[in-house]
Amino acid sequence: MNVKVFTDYEELSEAVATIVVDLIKRTPNAVICFASGHTPLLACQLFVAKILREKIDVSAIRFFSLDEWVGVPPENQGSCHHFFYDVIFNPLGLTKNQVYVFDALTNNEADECKKMDEAIAAAGGLDLMVVGIGMNGHIGFNEPGVAFDNYSHVMALDKSTIEGGQKYFETNTILSKGITIGLQHLIETKQVIMIANGDKKAEIIKRTFDETVNEQLPATIMKTHKNGTIMLDKAAASLLSANQFDASH
Ligand code: PGA
Numbered sequence: 001m002n003v004k005v006f007t008d009y010e011e012l013s014e015a016v017a018t019i020v021v022d023l024i025k026r027t028p029n030a031v032i033c034f035a036s037g038h039t040p041l042l043a044c045q046l047f048v049a050k051i052l053r054e055k056i057d058v059s060a061i062r063f064f065s066l067d068e069w070v071g072v073p074p075e076n077q078g079s080c081h082h083f084f085y086d087v088i089f090n091p092l093g094l095t096k097n098q099v100y101v102f103d104a105l106t107n108n109e110a111d112e113c114k115k116m117d118e119a120i121a122a123a124g125g126l127d128l129m130v131v132g133i134g135m136n137g138h139i140g141f142n143e144p145g146v147a148f149d150n151y152s153h154v155m156a157l158d159k160s161t162i163e164g165g166q167k168y169f170e171t172n173t174i175l176s177k178g179i180t181i182g183l184q185h186l187i188e189t190k191q192v193i194m195i196a197n198g199d200k201k202a203e204i205i206k207r208t209f210d211e212t213v214n215e216q217l218p219a220t221i222m223k224t225h226k227n228g229t230i231m232l233d234k235a236a237a238s239l240l241s242a243n244q245f246d247a248s249h
Pocket of ligand 1: 035036037038039040132133134135138139140
């Protein structure tokens with residue numbers, strides 16, 4: 001696992017945006033999966049701006065949303081669906097057949113998961129995944145206790161995810177389950193980047209480094225990935241010891 005530490009959130013986000021743009025330049029039909037949320041927001045805005053500025057052809061990319069709040073409609077501004085259309089899909093003019101988001105209102109969750117798994121397989125697998133880390137160490141809605149060999153699945157949300165998730169919504173919203181791409185997909189993805197910023201993530205980042213790989217702390221799966229990088233700002237890395245990261249980047 002590689003570790004990179006950047007001065008601040010802006011520098012971290014710039015670096016992620018550059019990786020995304022370079023991948024698309026190299027591989028015009030790249031298959032990309034991103035988490036939504038506060039951490040990846042600036043990286044998404046920056047890579048979209050760069051693509052538009054440099055007039056890079058994105059007509060062949062495929063883009064997957066990592067997860068979704070079950071039961072939250074797409075027009076709700078706190079949904080992952082809304083995030084991706086607003087920040088990436090609409091600005092880039094991506095077409096319906098290029099983008100994959102879970103239907104949060106499905107009445108057949110198993111079928112929805114199967115469709116996602118089939119879409120990833122049909123795309124030839126994921127080239128790049130960019131994920132965040134929850135305060136409880138989750139990745140997407142792969143909550144503590146998740147089986148690492150799961151493909152797409154639905155999971156009951158942790159109390160901390162339900163409470164913390166309210167920050168995305170304008171009004172108090174009932175959250176109970178998440179539908180998510182699974183960690184077996186992460187393992188099979190060619191390149192995986194986990195990003196975290198700010199003091200509030202320092203403790204869970206420290207635990208991720210200190211603990212052995214275990215399903216109670218899903219983020220520890222990063223240690224098993226053959227091309228995985230954790231990218232942090234200084235604040236998120238502040239509890240790590242010097243030998244736990246290489247500050248060069
Ligand atoms: P955040 O969420 O980026 O809004 O902090 C991270 C997560 O829960 O995965």
